[in-house]
Amino acid sequence: EAQVTQNPRYLITVTGKKLTVTCSQNMNHEYMSWYRQDPGLGLRQIYYSMNVEVTDKGDVPEGYKVSRKEKRNFPLILESPSPNQTSLYFCASCPVGDPQETQYFGPGTRLLVL
Amino acid sequence: RKEVEQDPGPFNVPEGATVAFNCTYSNSASQSFFWYRQDCRKEPKLLMSVYSSGNEDGRFTAQLNRASQYISLLIRDSKLSDSATYLCVVNYNTDKLIFGTGTRLQVFP
Numbered sequence: 001e002a003q004v005t006q007n008p009r010y011l012i013t014v015t016g017k018k019l020t021v022t023c024s025q026n027m028n029h030e031y032m033s034w035y036r037q038d039p040g041l042g043l044r045q046i047y048y049s050m051n052v053e054v055t056d057k058g059d060v061p062e063g064y065k066v067s068r069k070e071k072r073n074f075p076l077i078l079e080s081p082s083p084n085q086t087s088l089y090f091c092a093s094c095p096v097g098d099p100q101e102t103q104y105f106g107p108g109t110r111l112l113v114l
Numbered sequence: 115r116k117e118v119e120q121d122p123g124p125f126n127v128p129e130g131a132t133v134a135f136n137c138t139y140s141n142s143a144s145q146s147f148f149w150y151r152q153d154c155r156k157e158p159k160l161l162m163s164v165y166s167s168g169n170e171d172g173r174f175t176a177q178l179n180r181a182s183q184y185i186s187l188l189i190r191d192s193k194l195s196d197s198a199t200y201l202c203v204v205n206y207n208t209d210k211l212i213f214g215t216g217t218r219l220q221v222f223p
Contacts, residue, residue, distance in 0.1 A: 031155050037213055042203075043158050090215070094154035102124065102218040103154045103199045 002027045004106035006091050012112045013081055021076045021109050023091030029104075030096040032074040033058070034066065036087040037108075043090065049074055050096060081113045117141060118204050118214040126220045131192045135217045137202030138184045147178055147185045150201040152216065158201055161187075192221045 004025045013019055025032065033048040035058075045058030049068040063085055065077040074093075078085060091106040120137045127133045139147075147164035162169065164176040164185050175188040189196055202214040 033155070037211075039211060042211055043201075043213055045157065048155070090213075096155075102197055102220060103152055103216070104218065105122075105199070105215040107215060 002104070004091055004093055004104045006089075006106040006109050008109060009107065010110050012114065014114050015082055016080050019078050019081060019111075021078075021089060021091075021111070023074045023076065023106060024072050025074075025091075025093040025104065026072065027093065027095070027104065028071065029093040030071070032068070032091065032093045034064070034074070034076045035090045035092065036060065036085075037090065038087050046076065046089075081111075083113045086111060086113045116214075117212045118202055120202050120214040120217045122215065123218040124220050125217065126222060127192050128222055129192055129194060131221075132188065132190045133192055133219060134186055134188045135200055135202075135219075136184055136186050137214055137217075138182075139202075139204045139212075140183070141204070141206055142180075142183060144183075144204045144206055146205040147176075148203040148205075149174075149176060149185075149187045150203055150213070152199045152201055158213075161200070189219070192219075194221050194223065197221045 007022045030051045034046040035043045044060045046064050047066040049055045089109045094103040118139050149161040150158040151161045152158040162171050164178045168177040173190045177186045199216040199218050201216045204212045
């Protein structure tokens, strides 16, 4: 089954404790992206990647890191989480170059930073 | 249960077909409802709001059923350019906007 998976789905942590949210897709998509969803603000893009070893900042990259060592994986790293990073995070993927293709979303990761 | 649930699809339909998506929400206090469209590698864009009496915008019709807590989007005469992910969005109060994870539509020639 074609899908985007995220882990963990729920996470409670404390300020300053490094964490990683994994994202994996099994569709050989070149493009992957991370979004955060906050009340009243909708979905905002954090980082995206056009292919392996190619990453770029989105609208709200501060406080986050990403890496794209393999095509299927695009982990989101919070080196020193803060309470303002409490949010719902979505990973997404789609192929590059096919205008008729649509975007796949992961199920979401709900993060609470105390 | 998720706050907003959508069938992820994909819905694969030929040009000219009519296709309908449903979305269910869990909080009966929800106040307003929207459909967004997201294209690959782009930010979501508001497609249309959903009103209690139902509303239409060209080939798109949105409906709300408060009793059953679902909203729907109907697309008539599908075009290739309608291929996208459609996001159901529910607003509980003035500062809480909840997005579903989207329903993918693929229109083929």
